Amino acid sequence: MIRFKTTSPEQTERFGHELAKSLCGGDVIALTGDLGAGKTCLTRGIAGGLGSTSHVSSPTFTIVNEYDGGRLMLFHFDTYRLSGPDDFLMSGLDEYFYRDGVCVIEWSDIIDELLPEDVIKMTITGDGTERTFECECSEKHSKNITDAVVNAGAKVEE
Ligand SMILES: Nc1ncnc2c1ncn2[C@@H]1O[C@H](COP(=O)(O)OP(=O)(O)OP(=O)(O)O)[C@@H](O)[C@H]1O
Ligand SMILES: [Mg+2]
Numbered sequence: 001m002i003r004f005k006t007t008s009p010e011q012t013e014r015f016g017h018e019l020a021k022s023l024c025g026g027d028v029i030a031l032t033g034d035l036g037a038g039k040t041c042l043t044r045g046i047a048g049g050l051g052s053t054s055h056v057s058s059p060t061f062t063i064v065n066e067y068d069g070g071r072l073m074l075f076h077f078d079t080y081r082l083s084g085p086d087d088f089l090m091s092g093l094d095e096y097f098y099r100d101g102v103c104v105i106e107w108s109d110i111i112d113e114l115l116p117e118d119v120i121k122m123t124i125t126g127d128g129t130e131r132t133f134e135c136e137c138s139e140k141h142s143k144n145i146t147d148a149v150v151n152a153g154a155k156v157e158e
Contacts, residue, residue, distance in 0.1 A: 004135075004157060005126075005131065006152070008129050009129070011153065012042050013042070013045035013048070014045060014153070015045060015133075015152035016041075016045020017048050020046045020048070021049055022141075023050070024072075025102070026098070027102050027118075028118070030115050030119050031104065031106050032124070038124050040057065042122075042124070046104055052070035054067050054068075059078045063079060063082065063091065063093060073099070073102070074101060075102070075103045076106075077105040077108075079108065097116050120136075120137040132157075
């Protein structure tokens with residue numbers, strides 16, 4: 001488990017930007033945390049780091065937004081309005097996990113059982129302008145995540 005803190009929305013975005021540099025097609029990032037935790041803020045940084053110039057906002061009318069124009073496609077999910085994993089599967093949304101792009105999923109706990117084995121899970125908590133990120137991932141991703149934290153000027157916690 002990697003734990004770190006950011007102290008501003010800009011720093012969260014910068015972390016996403018740094019992390020994006022090491023992401024590969026097929027990577028899935030699963031985000032949990034309350035309303036206003038910073039899931040979209042982080043996703044915006046990832047989109048920018050992949051090279052997309054689109055403005056990222058939470059998907060409102062669909063479950064997933066696709067962003068093009070960067071090094072890899074970004075598939076940005078918000079599963080808040082899904083009733084459960086069956087709903088996700090019935091809509092064929094799991095197909096995105098096999099596409100050559102990066103998936104970022106807000107409210108991923110709703111589809112927890114469907115997430116691929118090599119998922120990067122991040123839970124965001126905090127208030128004011130401080131956010132704590134708790135990150136669970138395989139060894140393959142852990143160095144890249146730690147590097148991104150350091151490059152964003154954020155603090156790794158023991
Ligand atoms: N360190 C920080 N990191 C990220 N956001 C922060 C931080 N400090 C303050 N904020 C503020 O918290 C809010 C995060 O909003 P954001 O839309 O990213 O949350 P969210 O987790 O996507 O919420 P929702 O579940 O409603 O989609 C923004 O208003 C942002 O300015
Ligand atoms: Mg959001």
